[in-house]
Amino acid sequence: MRTLWTKWTEKPFAWPLTLMGVILAASAVGFVSCESGTQQEPVGLFEGLWWAMVTLFTVGYGDFVPRTTAGRLLGMGVMVSGIGLVSTITGSFASTMVERRAQKRRGLLPVSAEGHILIMGWNGHGALLLERLRRMPEFARSPVVLAADMEPARFEELSETLGLGSDLSFVRGDTTQKAVLERTNPAKAKLAYILPREDVPPEESDNESVLTALTLRSLAPRVTLYAEAMRDVSREHLTRAGVTKALAREELTGRAMAFLAAHPVMHEVLGALLAGGAAGSLRYRALTPEEKSRRWPEIVKANLEQSGQLPLAACRLPRELKLSDVLDASQALDSYIMELFQAAGKDAPLGSRGPKVVLNPGPDADLSAFDGLISLERGQ
Incomplete structure (x- = not known):
């Protein structure tokens, strides 16, 4: 009980709402005590609460009007307190909503998406990867969650480029950290990818990918996880870390070039097979x-x-x-x-x-x- 009260009082609008509840309860009891014998209708606790509500919010329907001096003084007090209290609560709610939107834009809030595509990290292949995935019928409507250590302004630019609108969510932070990946709801993801960083040496980038894979597996042991390795020798490490399949840039480039040996048109054949879509x-x-x-x-x-x-x-x-x-x-x-x-x-x-x-x-x-x-x- 004490824990619930502590969590409640931490909210910015908790004390104004609590004070409003106390004023309404006290005003309802006071109205019944002062006006129970003066009204044409029987006055009970519900009628007192009704009068307190319309007076506090300055609606003033006039169905119950204090006739005693004590009742009128009580009404004046309720009206005066309502002016400041209601505006305080309204301001607190508005401030909370603005702050929440700002935190979401900065990637600091947990996402509630389910059946989503989880992208951890970002590089030059990310946009093409999402484009191909969204062409496939089974992923065409899947929301996308991007977890990366990038600036909010950079994400805003990327969001406009990708054109996914509300289907794209952002979680900012180091993907090797458990607290960051927990905000991506990884256990509910349909598919997950690890994209290595290109602004650091390949060995360091692959080491970060291994740590990301280990962290993700501790949170979502069953999700299908793919990773791109900067070096071919890192594929084994990624597989041991729990990656379902690790692909190396060297391997893909070498195989694609060898595929062209039969005839130059094989490039178009390979492109058609990998284009995605129905x-x-x-x-x-x-x-x-x-x-x-x-x-x-x-x-x-x-x-x-x-x-x-x-x-x-x-x-x-x-x-x-x-x-x-x-x-x-x-x-x-x-x-x-x-x-x-x-x-x-x-x-x-x-x-x-x-x-x-x-x-x-x-x-x-x-x-x-x-x-x-x-x-x-x-x-x-």
């Missing part, structure tokens, strides 16, 4: 149990006829390997080993198995070992 973009979906038992040409034909999507690859998602995945329960020795582990109450994890993608698996491929399908949307 038409001509890549999509993932899970394979159904029925599809896992079918042959690849049958799946390609069925998808083209039903949805117009062209299957390009079968993929296997990363997963934790267990003893049951490598032992055959039908073999006596393997069965005995599994029983020993089960009796000991151990799950016997053997590590993790990474993802696997097979482009155009062919008619003889066994699809039962795959989890999903990568397809190309119909172009326009």
Whole structure:
């Protein structure tokens, strides 16, 4: 109870509101005591409170008028106190709203967004990243929360450039600090990205990204997290810090340039695949149990006829390997080993198995070992 009272009294309008409540209660009781026998209607506590309210706010309906000297003196006191008290409360509310807007503009308030895209840090790739994400149907209406140590004026310029309006929120501060990331509501985010700084040496920038990933994982262990590494050697550190997938600029540039070796037009092909949007973009979906038992040409034909999507690859998602995945329960020795582990109450994890993608698996491929399908949307 004392804690609630302490929090209440810290608000700028707490004391004026408390004083108003005391005046209303005392005036209601005083009116009933002074005027209960002078009015044409019965006067109870509710009628007294009604009279106190219309008098305090100087409305003056006139349905209850003090007839005794004491009642009139009470009314004069209520009217005089109401003039200053109401303006004080109005000013306090207005001041609080202005201050709150200023704090929001400076990125000092926590955001209440859910299902948002969380961007931690900012660099020259940020605007293009958001543009591509907003083209995708599943992210077209997702709010964006930017957490970065940038000046409010810089964010105002960036906000106008991105044109996201109220869909863009700002949290200012060092993203390696837990108190800063807590304001971004990370556990409710749909997707998160770490963009490295470009105004510091690459090694220092990647170290900050690792610390940001560790901090985020302590707050949101399940959110999908991607990160860009300035150096290829930093990818492993980012993965150990909890990043779902880390991409290196060196790797992406090298692969893109090698992709052009077949023909210069491959640059346009790569650009079309990465453009995003509904038409001509890549999509993932899970394979159904029925599809896992079918042959690849049958799946390609069925998808083209039903949805117009062209299957390009079968993929296997990363997963934790267990003893049951490598032992055959039908073999006596393997069965005995599994029983020993089960009796000991151990799950016997053997590590993790990474993802696997097979482009155009062919008619003889066994699809039962795959989890999903990568397809190309119909172009326009």
